[in-house]
Amino acid sequence: MISITDIESAAARLDGVAIHTPLLESAALNELAGGRVLLKPECLQRTGSFKIRGAYNMMSQIEDRAAGVVAFSSGNHAQGVAAAGRLLGIETTIVMPSDAPRAKLDNTRTLGGNVVTYDRYSEDREAIAHAIAEDRGCTVVPSFDHEHIIAGQGTVGLELADDLKAMAISPNQLFVCCGGGGLTSGSGLALKDRFPDAAVFTVEPEFFDDTARSLRSGSRQTVDESARSFCDAILTPSPGEITFALLQAMNAQGLVVNEKEVREAMRFAFRELKLVVEPGGAVALAAVMFRKAPTVDAVTAVVISGGNVDVDLFSDVQTSA
Amino acid sequence: MISITDIESAAARLDGVAIHTPLLESAALNELAGGRVLLKPECLQRTGSFKIRGAYNMMSQIEDRAAGVVAFSSGNHAQGVAAAGRLLGIETTIVMPSDAPRAKLDNTRTLGGNVVTYDRYSEDREAIAHAIAEDRGCTVVPSFDHEHIIAGQGTVGLELADDLKAMAISPNQLFVCCGGGGLTSGSGLALKDRFPDAAVFTVEPEFFDDTARSLRSGSRQTVDESARSFCDAILTPSPGEITFALLQAMNAQGLVVNEKEVREAMRFAFRELKLVVEPGGAVALAAVMFRKAPTVDAVTAVVISGGNVDVDLFSDVQTSA
Numbered sequence: 272m273i274s275i276t277d278i279e280s281a282a283a284r285l286d287g288v289a290i291h292t293p294l295l296e297s298a299a300l301n302e303l304a305g306g307r308v309l310l311k312p313e314c315l316q317r318t319g320s321f322k323i324r325g326a327y328n329m330m331s332q333i334e335d336r337a338a339g340v341v342a343f344s345s346g347n348h349a350q351g352v353a354a355a356g357r358l359l360g361i362e363t364t365i366v367m368p369s370d371a372p373r374a375k376l377d378n379t380r381t382l383g384g385n386v387v388t389y390d391r392y393s394e395d396r397e398a399i400a401h402a403i404a405e406d407r408g409c410t411v412v413p414s415f416d417h418e419h420i421i422a423g424q425g426t427v428g429l430e431l432a433d434d435l436k437a438m439a440i441s442p443n444q445l446f447v448c449c450g451g452g453g454l455t456s457g458s459g460l461a462l463k464d465r466f467p468d469a470a471v472f473t474v475e476p477e478f479f480d481d482t483a484r485s486l487r488s489g490s491r492q493t494v495d496e497s498a499r500s501f502c503d504a505i506l507t508p509s510p511g512e513i514t515f516a517l518l519q520a521m522n523a524q525g526l527v528v529n530e531k532e533v534r535e536a537m538r539f540a541f542r543e544l545k546l547v548v549e550p551g552g553a554v555a556l557a558a559v560m561f562r563k564a565p566t567v568d569a570v571t572a573v574v575i576s577g578g579n580v581d582v583d584l585f586s587d588v589q590t591s592a
Numbered sequence: 593m594i595s596i597t598d599i600e601s602a603a604a605r606l607d608g609v610a611i612h613t614p615l616l617e618s619a620a621l622n623e624l625a626g627g628r629v630l631l632k633p634e635c636l637q638r639t640g641s642f643k644i645r646g647a648y649n650m651m652s653q654i655e656d657r658a659a660g661v662v663a664f665s666s667g668n669h670a671q672g673v674a675a676a677g678r679l680l681g682i683e684t685t686i687v688m689p690s691d692a693p694r695a696k697l698d699n700t701r702t703l704g705g706n707v708v709t710y711d712r713y714s715e716d717r718e719a720i721a722h723a724i725a726e727d728r729g730c731t732v733v734p735s736f737d738h739e740h741i742i743a744g745q746g747t748v749g750l751e752l753a754d755d756l757k758a759m760a761i762s763p764n765q766l767f768v769c770c771g772g773g774g775l776t777s778g779s780g781l782a783l784k785d786r787f788p789d790a791a792v793f794t795v796e797p798e799f800f801d802d803t804a805r806s807l808r809s810g811s812r813q814t815v816d817e818s819a820r821s822f823c824d825a826i827l828t829p830s831p832g833e834i835t836f837a838l839l840q841a842m843n844a845q846g847l848v849v850n851e852k853e854v855r856e857a858m859r860f861a862f863r864e865l866k867l868v869v870e871p872g873g874a875v876a877l878a879a880v881m882f883r884k885a886p887t888v889d890a891v892t893a894v895v896i897s898g899g900n901v902d903v904d905l906f907s908d909v910q911t912s913a
Contacts, residue, residue: 541903
């Protein structure tokens with residue numbers, strides 16, 4: 272089972288590769304929360320999301336690099352894998368939904384990734400990726416349910432925890448944007464190593480609350496096939512096996528926000544934080560703004576997970592208050 | 593005369609008040625520059641610009657705090673002074689142009705500043721501020737030409753230099769957005785203390801190239817009264833006496849960018865850096881993107897000075913490529 276040592280080893284591998292993102296604080300957000308909020312802006316990370324952490328951590332440990340790797344992703348993991356591949360000299364093929372944000376498709380190609388598109392609602396991306404892997408004898412780089420991926424994403428929580436320690440601040444809780452749970456489980460694990468009493472909350476968009484329902488029911492739940500959301504980065508059908516076990520073990524709880532709240536969070540990020548945040552990257556911020564769990568007189572750490580949003584959607588969100 | 597010790601003392605005063613902003617690097621920007629570029633994003637600073645550094649550094653040294661302070665500013669210094677006043681328990685009055693961005697006027701008031709507006713093109717803001725100061729017996733907090741202000745703004749360069757040292761990177765040059773020269777002279781001084789061979793470049797918008805012309809001619813020049821620019825944060829009529837002397841002493845050189853280049857830089861910041869950058873905060877980034885001084889095979893440090901831009905202008909810039 273993955274431990275804090277794995278996350279610390281990942282941090283050593285990522286030194287000089289991933290940006291140690293800062294902790295930001297906003298008086299306006301503290302006021303909204305009625306407590307103290309520390310933000311970890313992974314939109315500032317290389318490739319615009321935290322995903323390069325896990326991708327690089329796993330790919331740097333692959334022994335047979337010549338065969339390349341294959342991955343499936345709505346776009347952030349895609350860019351992380353492509354960027355890691357370029358750094359490590361590994362050829363990358365990424366299966367992406369045809370309706371992924373144009374910027375994500377373009378950037379993945381610019382980073383050197385070979386993009387294969389599929390229909391998000393009728394085709395099985397895992398099957399496509401595994402067929403490619405079998406055909407070429409190459410490694411699949413999963414987007415969340417793998418210990419090396421989780422350890423890499425966990426460096427977000429490790430940096431956050433160690434920076435809080437250095438500032439002599441004890442967080443009461445952590446809110447993290449949650450798709451398959453790699454970022455939340457890894458970061459939660461690291462945070463709870465440094466601050467055992469801190470609570471961990473996953474945050475998901477409405478209709479894609481599989482992790483929240485899974486944590487409540489005690490078994491892995493799936494989303495309805497008809498579910499739709501503009502939070503493209505975190506639309507996974509169910510939590511991973513490993514990630515769910517980790518989240519359960521740390522007594523994580525699930526929070527859910529709606530589209531209106533996410534849009535408000537994206538506007539707040541523009542206005543008060545000067546950050547470009549994508550819908551899926553804004554759900555944890557929305558959860559704190561709309562107090563989905565008590566934040567009054569508490570210290571809440573919040574991960575903003577990505578900023579890869581097309582300009583048209585961004586402008587629509589900003590100007591349609 | 594101001595020295596590195598003053599800047600180091602300012603850094604100690606600002607500990608826990610100003611955010612130590614990170615250094616960001618973008619593969620896309622390195623490619624455009626043909627070299628290595630390290631960005632210091634002061635748009636992430638408290639109040640959305642570097643200005644709180646100088647304001648707090650000066651105001652924390654005022655002995656008679658009861659009488660309050662008065663300042664004049666197009667908006668970023670205004671917010672810095674108001675925020676510092678709130679932290680220090682000093683009442684603040686700020687003289688602002690009536691056509692300042694709405695967000696800057698609103699935020700200054702939200703931070704507790706008493707805003708007095710004037711007409712940018714027909715009234716003398718310095719005269720208004722000094723009349724208030726005389727009337728109330730309070731201190732004027734100038735926006736650039738004061739040693740305590742310069743020392744505070746210089747902490748931007750100090751953080752940047754010390755972070756580069758820690759990364760074992762030697763910068764060849766520094767590009768800084770320049771209005772009256774407080775940020776450039778202070779930051780240049782700090783950088784050249786750590787890296788004596790680094791060159792310092794001020795960057796101004798076209799028609800407001802008073803510092804560039806002053807540095808070229810050897811004496812302080814002024815801008816034409818008919819000059820207009822959308823870079824509201826850095827529209828000063830001439831460099832300061834102290835700031836100009838400092839810039840001359842360090843052999844600074846002046847670069848100039850046009851509005852089209854600034855708009856392109858704001859789009860680049862959105863797309864590649866996930867940062868909201870205001871026009872005046874983007875001029876140094878524009879200078880590196882459009883190679884206003886040679887950047888090939890060089891290490892260039894660039895300060896992004898602020899992100900306080902109204903949503904309508906921002907959306908117009910982003911969607912009118």
